[in-house]
Amino acid sequence: MKARQGGIALNKLLLADDDPNIRALVRFVMTREGYRVHEAKDGAEALQVMARTPIDLAIVDIMMPRMDGLELCGQIRELYDIPIIMLTAKDQLTDKAQGYRMGTDDYMTKPFEPEELLFRVRALFRRYNRVSSDLIRLNRVTIDRKNIEVSDGQSTLLLPMKEFELLAQLAQYPGRLFAREELIRLVWGSDYEGDDKTVAVHINRLRQRFADYADDFTIHTVRGIGYKLEVSGR
Known part of the structure; x- marks a missing residue:
């Protein structure tokens, strides 16, 4: 259980940005809300911080010396299962696509409002805060990762293994966009x-199998990038 201050969990954030003004601004907003902020000036230093301190969420700038944000994002994805927000001065679709392919969960373009960054941090923590690592609930549909079963409370469906793993991966982080390469x-x-x-073939099969549960969840295609699962009512 994490310590709490003023009703807010003291989650540990990693802020990797070579701009000291950005770090100061984000640090002020996040610490005011009860988060603990660990800072790094580049990707290499960020990995050193993460090696010695458990981090719950990373905020990563793309343009950094020694190791840029894209490479850092890929390294984090290989080593840790935490949400990542990418900061960048670029706003081109190709830049965003590359960020998502490397495994980022969200994307903010500089200049940004610190309060909006705070809202996105909170949203990602809600998304990643699963009640159980074995059971994932999508309204009427329950995914049992331990027994490799999917149930609607009345009947149980046994999926081919890759279909099950793909569905469970998307459902574990509803709303998160996964690049095709990352899912592979x-x-x-x-x-x-x-x-x-x-991936597209297996996604189509899942859509066909769960066509009657469109009111519970849907799997969306984000053209040119990948897929995300949305839970109805969230």
Whole structure:
């Protein structure tokens, strides 16, 4: 259980940005709300911080010396299961696509309102705060990761393993956008050498199987990037 201050969990944030003014501004807003902020001036220093301190969420700037934010994001995804917000002065779709492919959860363009960053941090913590690591509930649908089953309370559906793993991966973090390359690595493994269209094929099969549960959850395609699962009513 995390210590609490003023009703807010003292989650630990990593802020990686080479601009001291940005770090000071974000540090002020986040510490005021009860978060503990650990700072780094570049990606290499950020990994050193994470090696010695458990971090709950990372805020990462793209343009940094030694190791930029994209490489850092990829390293974090390999080593840790935490949400990542990427900061950048760029606002091109291709830059955002590259960030999502590296595993970022959210994206903010500089200049930004510190309060909006705070709102996004809170939203990501809600998204990642799962009640159980084994059971994932999508309204009527329950995914049992331990027994590899999907149930609606009346009947149980046994999915092919890759379909189940893909559904569970998306459902564990509702609203998070996963790049196709990331899903292949997470579900099929980093040594997978097959057709990258296999993700689209499995997504279509899941949509067909759960067509009657569109009021509970939907799997959206984000053109040119990947997929995300949205839970109705959230």
